[in-house]
Amino acid sequence: MTERQASAGRPIIEVEAVSKSFMIPSVQRTTVREHLLGIFERRGFQKLQVLDKVSFAVERGEALGIMGRNGTGKSTLLKILCGVYLPDEGRVTARAEITPVLELGVGWNPELDAVDNVMIVGSVMGLTLTEIRRGLDEILGFAELERFANLKLKHYSSGMSQRLGYAVAFKAMRDVLILDEIFAVGDVGFRARCETRYRELRAAGHTAIIVSHDPRVIATFCDRALLLDGGKIVQEGPANDIADRYVSTLTAQ
Amino acid sequence: MKPGLIWTLVRTDFKARYHGTMGGFVWALLKPMSMFVVLMGVFSFLFAGNPLYKLNLIVGLFLWDFFAEGTKSGLTSLHARGYLLTKARVPSWILVVTSMSNAVITLAVFSLVIVVFLIAAGRAPSFVALLAFASYGLALMAIVAGFSLAASALFLRFRDLNQVWEVALQAGFFLAPIIYPLEILPERFHFYLYIWPPTPVIEFSRSVLVRGVLPTLRGHTYLAIDAGICLLVGIVIFRRLSPRAAEYV
Numbered sequence: 001m002t003e004r005q006a007s008a009g010r011p012i013i014e015v016e017a018v019s020k021s022f023m024i025p026s027v028q029r030t031t032v033r034e035h036l037l038g039i040f041e042r043r044g045f046q047k048l049q050v051l052d053k054v055s056f057a058v059e060r061g062e063a064l065g066i067m068g069r070n071g072t073g074k075s076t077l078l079k080i081l082c083g084v085y086l087p088d089e090g091r092v093t094a095r096a097e098i099t100p101v102l103e104l105g106v107g108w109n110p111e112l113d114a115v116d117n118v119m120i121v122g123s124v125m126g127l128t129l130t131e132i133r134r135g136l137d138e139i140l141g142f143a144e145l146e147r148f149a150n151l152k153l154k155h156y157s158s159g160m161s162q163r164l165g166y167a168v169a170f171k172a173m174r175d176v177l178i179l180d181e182i183f184a185v186g187d188v189g190f191r192a193r194c195e196t197r198y199r200e201l202r203a204a205g206h207t208a209i210i211v212s213h214d215p216r217v218i219a220t221f222c223d224r225a226l227l228l229d230g231g232k233i234v235q236e237g238p239a240n241d242i243a244d245r246y247v248s249t250l251t252a253q
Numbered sequence: 254m255k256p257g258l259i260w261t262l263v264r265t266d267f268k269a270r271y272h273g274t275m276g277g278f279v280w281a282l283l284k285p286m287s288m289f290v291v292l293m294g295v296f297s298f299l300f301a302g303n304p305l306y307k308l309n310l311i312v313g314l315f316l317w318d319f320f321a322e323g324t325k326s327g328l329t330s331l332h333a334r335g336y337l338l339t340k341a342r343v344p345s346w347i348l349v350v351t352s353m354s355n356a357v358i359t360l361a362v363f364s365l366v367i368v369v370f371l372i373a374a375g376r377a378p379s380f381v382a383l384l385a386f387a388s389y390g391l392a393l394m395a396i397v398a399g400f401s402l403a404a405s406a407l408f409l410r411f412r413d414l415n416q417v418w419e420v421a422l423q424a425g426f427f428l429a430p431i432i433y434p435l436e437i438l439p440e441r442f443h444f445y446l447y448i449w450p451p452t453p454v455i456e457f458s459r460s461v462l463v464r465g466v467l468p469t470l471r472g473h474t475y476l477a478i479d480a481g482i483c484l485l486v487g488i489v490i491f492r493r494l495s496p497r498a499a500e501y502v
Binding site (some may be wrong): 116132 | 255257258260261262264265268269334336337338339340341342343410411412413414417496497499500
């Protein structure tokens with residue numbers, strides 16, 4: 001029996017009481033010299049609680065939206081879901097492969113050209129080199145960057161590198177797609193292509209988690225949504241309701 | 254394990270460093286070679302009584318170059334590849350260990366150069382000698398890997414560690430018997446010099462390649478334990494620090 005069969009019926013991602021805080025030192029020490037010079041001085045820390053006992057589950061095939069103002073822990077939550085950050089407390093159980101596009105990017109090496117970068121990021125996302133080589137034209141085509149395949153990423157505009165990021169992620173996509181501020185990139189044509197591809201993936205039964213500030217995006221592309229505030233989930237429900245609530249909390253201030 | 258990722262990182266590292274040309278790679282070889290020429294010009298007069306000085310010097314310089322280059326790129330490896338660390342879940346040890354690849358390639362080419370040198374000098378090494386030399390190379394790689402694992406994770410928290418290490422390397426170059434024969438120092442100091450990991454590797458390599466003498470079993474045991482400890486300590490520190498590495502990039 002495969003793992004997938006064994007987990008059938010259970011949520012594809014389970015987040016149980018996840019907390020995360022960052023210690024903000026009153027005096028930043030990042031060098032050996034500073035540590036040596038300050039060895040006899042006590043330094044104060046300020047604890048910044050970014051996530052406070054957050055629990056939710058994502059069902060297989062569902063599209064979950066996460067909304068919230070800046071600094072409410074959305075990006076930290078995504079990083080914990082992807083396994084980039086460790087939670088201080090709590091647990092994340094992912095029963096599937098996750099393909100992340102975090103903070104509008106996938107991590108490019110500016111000194112390498114698009115082809116090599118796609119090779120690196122694609123293999124990080126779990127593609128084999130053969131799969132990447134076969135899919136290279138498709139990836140570059142999707143991003144409309146065929147002409148710039150051999151240009152170093154440092155010469156790319158931010159829009160170009162973001163387009164390439166989405167193109168790789170859409171190609172490497174396994175089970176769960178995690179998108180931070182999707183559809184905020186590119187021109188109208190590219191956005192439309194992203195939306196089409198996204199709908200195809202959803203129709204094929206893939207799960208998605210989307211973070212966005214845009215109530216329209218959440219309402220259009222998600223089934224269900226969470227509203228985060230101060231590191232806590234303040235409301236959970238149908239995407240439309242949460243999008244409305246988010247707009248009203250913004251306008252109330 | 255991600256063989257595709259490992260291969261791509263090794264390939265692109267080489268490409269970024271040498272602009273993808275063999276011509277660029279020549280520079281990597283030229284650095285210790287020019288050192289060799291300069292030092293030989295100066296010191297072969299000082300150690301004129303030692304006919305093997307030249308060969309000892311080149312063996313020492315090549316091995317030292319691997320140690321210095323490998324540890325330097327290892328130290329900054331997690332930071333340099335932070336662009337991957339913060340965006341996806343990557344087995345971070347791969348990022349560290351592959352950073353050694355350029356130094357390993359250079360060492361391999363050097364080893365060929367050394368063997369050619371020895372044959373030209375009429376001292377073709379035996380098969381056993383080459384085998385022993387290869388195992389010393391592996392021990393040095395384990396030492397560099399152990400250092401890199403620990404230092405790369407620490408570097409994210411202590412951002413001047415690379416400068417501290419530069420200073421240590423500068424002193425370490427003279428601490429290791431590279432430009433001088435170990436014998437010019439009193440016997441009682443030898444033990445202390447052997448604590449500095451490059452020393453046993455360099456001395457043993459010279460012994461088998463240049464003099465054709467196999468070091469004692471005690472010596473080999475010491476080097477094996479030395480390399481084992483370096484690697485183990487590196488792994489332990491890395492396992493403690495690396496899970497949170499992404500927060501410090």
